Amino acid sequence: xxxxxxxxxxxxxLDPALICERLQRARFARIAYxxxxxxxxxxxxxxxxxxxxxxxxxxxxxxxxxxxGRKVAIELxxxxxxxxxxxxxxxxxxxRDITDAHDADARRWRRLVVDTWAPxxxxxxxxxxxxxxxxxxxxxGADGDWFAGVPSS
Numbered sequence: 001x002x003x004x005x006x007x008x009x010x011x012x013x014l015d016p017a018l019i020c021e022r023l024q025r026a027r028f029a030r031i032a033y034x035x036x037x038x039x040x041x042x043x044x045x046x047x048x049x050x051x052x053x054x055x056x057x058x059x060x061x062x063x064x065x066x067x068x069g070r071k072v073a074i075e076l077x078x079x080x081x082x083x084x085x086x087x088x089x090x091x092x093x094x095x096r097d098i099t100d101a102h103d104a105d106a107r108r109w110r111r112l113v114v115d116t117w118a119p120x121x122x123x124x125x126x127x128x129x130x131x132x133x134x135x136x137x138x139x140x141g142a143d144g145d146w147f148a149g150v151p152s153s
Contacts, residue, residue, distance in 0.1 A: 014135025019089055022076070023048045023133075027115055029076040031056070031128075033067060046074070047112040052130055053105075054091060055112045057122035065124045068097035074128055079138075087137040093130040099123065 026048060032041045040063070044056045054074055058064035072095055079086030098106035109127045116122050 012137050012139060014087055014089065014137045016135075019133060019135040020052065022087075022089060022135075023052055023054070023091070024050070026076050028117075029054075029074050031064070032073040032075065033070060035063065041075075044074075045114050045116045045118075047114045049109065049112060052091070052133060053109060054093075054128040054130070055109050055114055056126050056128075057114045057116055058124045058126065059120055060123055062124075064126065065097070067095040067126065070095050072128060084140050085138060087135065089133070089135045091128065091130045092132040093128045096127050096129060097124060098127050099125045 027045055029044055029046050030041050031044050032039060034040070042064070044058075044064070047055045049055070056064070072093065074091040074093075075088065077086065077088040098109055101107075106127075110125050114122075
């Protein structure tokens with residue numbers, strides 16, 4: 001069952017148009033996957049197209065290069081500690097290695113510029129096809145306290 005929130009509660013749904021805008025502007029996120037019986041989360045540089053497919057690049061022989069066909073989650077977020085607000089977007093989907101694919105979508109996704117921060121060559125191109133996209137925003141509380149009982153510093 002999916003939790004339902006209404007305006008005025010601790011967490012609200014992020015507007016779908018804002019989700020699209022933030023995904024398309026994002027250059028940094030985290031990818032989560034299962035390796036054996038352990039969850040793994042790593043930072044990645046990304047690019048997102050108009051259909052909200054997320055592209056990332058990785059090197060040959062890395063753990064990420066082995067994700068072809070696997071289910072993953074991509075998460076991006078931001079917060080303003082001064083205003084005590086924050087937001088989060090979660091994309092769930094499957095990875096496809098499009099490095100050598102010849103279809104029109106793969107060619108288009110490979111043209112997206114992924115500004116990789118880590119040194120080294122990133123020959124493998126992966127795309128995450130979303131099956132679910134959700135967004136949440138934490139608005140400031142009426143009492144000025146972000147979470148009851150948690151210090152603000």
